[in-house]
Amino acid sequence: METRGIEQMFDFQRLPNDGLVLLLVLLYSPVGLCLMLLRLFVGAHVFLVSCALPDSFARRFIVRIMFSVLGMHVRQNSPRLRDKSTKLYICNHVTQFDHNIVNLLTSCNTPMLEDSAGFVCWARGFMELGAISGQDEIDESLRRYCSSPETLPLLLFPEEDTTNGRAGLLKFSSWPFSMTDSIQPVALQVKRPFVALSTPDSFWLTELLWTFFVPCTVYHVRWLPPVSRQDEESFQEFANKVQELLATELSVVSTQITKADKAEHIKRKRHIAPQTTTSNLGARPRPVPLGFMIRSSGVEELRISRMAQQVKEVLPDIPLGIITRDLVQTNCVDTTITNLLESTEEFPVEATGGATSAPGPAWRSLSSSAAPAPTIKPAAKSFGKSPVDRHLSLQERKEALYEFARRRYIEKHELEQDETSEQDLIAGKRVRNDDRC
Structure with a gap:
């Protein structure tokens, strides 16, 4: 199966x-708001009529x-292909209302699999499963439902989540195809002007208001x-075969991207802040490195500092x-740890001073120092091929770290060279003994 980029399968902004289309949306907004209010009034009557009348043609x-x-236009192709014996x-x-659209063409039931049962579940047109928990119990209950000759057909969505319908299909789960050996595929295409059909993690009521706001939403149903x-x-x-059939009918690709992959991508996209582009940097050195987005709030600074200490541990x-x-970019400890572990950048060795810094923004101390701290370069530019070379490189690095810590200690406490020579000699012997261990 061809794999299409996950970014192309979902609309992350409404x-x-x-710019031209956005200008048209702004000009249309007063009309859209009036239309939305009118359709809310009409929609209440649609709900009452659908509840009062029995299920019939x-x-x-x-x-x-x-x-x-209400702006939801439904079209269908080849209605004679619909098999009345199919269960x-x-x-x-594609949208939160796909089951309602198909139910306008033929009587069918779609079970509510995730959200809790109740009035909202019934009002949205879902079938309640009762007090059933666990995928095995759901499968067994739906098999019994399909085996009963008096029940209406089931309408299931094996993608288990919505896409924009333009690029590809999510990988079909296998459990819907264990209900019965014969199924009928239904290809659904949805088009809407100006705004996206849906966005990830959007509430169904928000989607309904946007549906009432736009001029129209066209649902095109094709029976296979x-x-x-x-x-x-x-x-x-069997699921892969049906997925290929629907993808061919919709002129999209069938992918191996699952619902869990979509959720993980949304989580990463939520934590990682958008990269800001900078221009005309100039040659003058900046006190704060690029990429540091300093927050003015003291509470935010303390929170970032605590998160930095967690990563430092x-x-x-x-x-x-x-x-x-x-952390300023990701706002997540786990994401920062992952980024630093996967980074190929060679970080400078941080010297361990005698005193620990108080909680606070780390970038303030970096920019407020009068004289730049000397950086330690690696003693060996290449990794030794033999164990002896590697041991020498490690020893040289430790010697450099020790010498740097010694200078920092002298500068901090303003001690003379003679006063600290004896302490340094004892400390040096201790470090060398530890290195041998």
């Missing part, structure tokens, strides 16, 4: 980037007309012929300034 026809007033419809997932599972096929192979060899810089 409004467009194009007349009810679906009336509600479909009223949905058009399971498999459809790709029923597909049966072969005897030698596993459930996952895990990675003691990384300078505190570099840790702080990454």
Whole structure:
């Protein structure tokens, strides 16, 4: 299967980037707000009508007309291909209201798998499963439902999450295909002007308001012929085959990206701040390194400092300034640790002074020092090939660290060379004995 970039499969912002289209949205906003208020009033009547009338062709026809007033236009291709004996419809997932759209064309039920049951579940048109917890119990309950001849067909979304419908399909889960050996694929395409169809982690009520705001949202449903599972096929192979059929019908690609991959990508995108581009830096040295985004709030500075100390406990060899810089961008301890471990940059060795710094922003102490602290360069420019060379390189590095710490101690306490020579000799012997151990 071809793998399409995960960024292309989801819309992470509602409004467009194009300046001309954004200007049109701003000009349309007063009309859209009035239209949204009017459609909220009409939508309440649509809900009452759908609750009052029994499930029949007349009810679906009336509600479909009223949905058009709400801006949700439904079209379908090849309705004769719909098999009335099929107990399971498999459809790709684009919006929060896909099950309502398909239910306007044929009677079917979609179970609520994640959110709690109750009035909202019933009002949105989902089927309640009762007090069932665990995937095994859900599978067994849905199998019994499909095996009953009096029940309506099931409509399931094996992607388990929404996409923008333009680039590719999420990997189909295998559990929906274990319900029955024969299924009917349903291809769904959704188009809307100006704004995105959905954004990750958006609440369904927010999606409904945006649907009422835009002029229209067109749902195009295409029925595909029923597909049966072969005897030698596993459930996952059957799912992959149906995924390929739907991807071909929709002119997109079938990917191996799962719902968990989408959630992980959203989590990373939420923690990593957008990179800010800087221009015309000039040759004058800056007191604060690039990338340090200093927060004026004292509470924020203390929080960053505490997070930096947590990272420092895990990675003691990384300078505190570099840790702080990454934390300002990521705002997450785990992400910073991952970034520093995966970084190929060679960090300068941080000297361990006699006194620890008080809690506070690390970048303040870096920029306020009058004289720049001497940096320690690695003693060996290349990694030794023999154990002897590697041992010598390590010994030279330790000697350099010891000499640097000695100078810092003398400068800090303003001691004379003669007063500290005896202490240095004792400390040097102790360090060398530790090195041999």
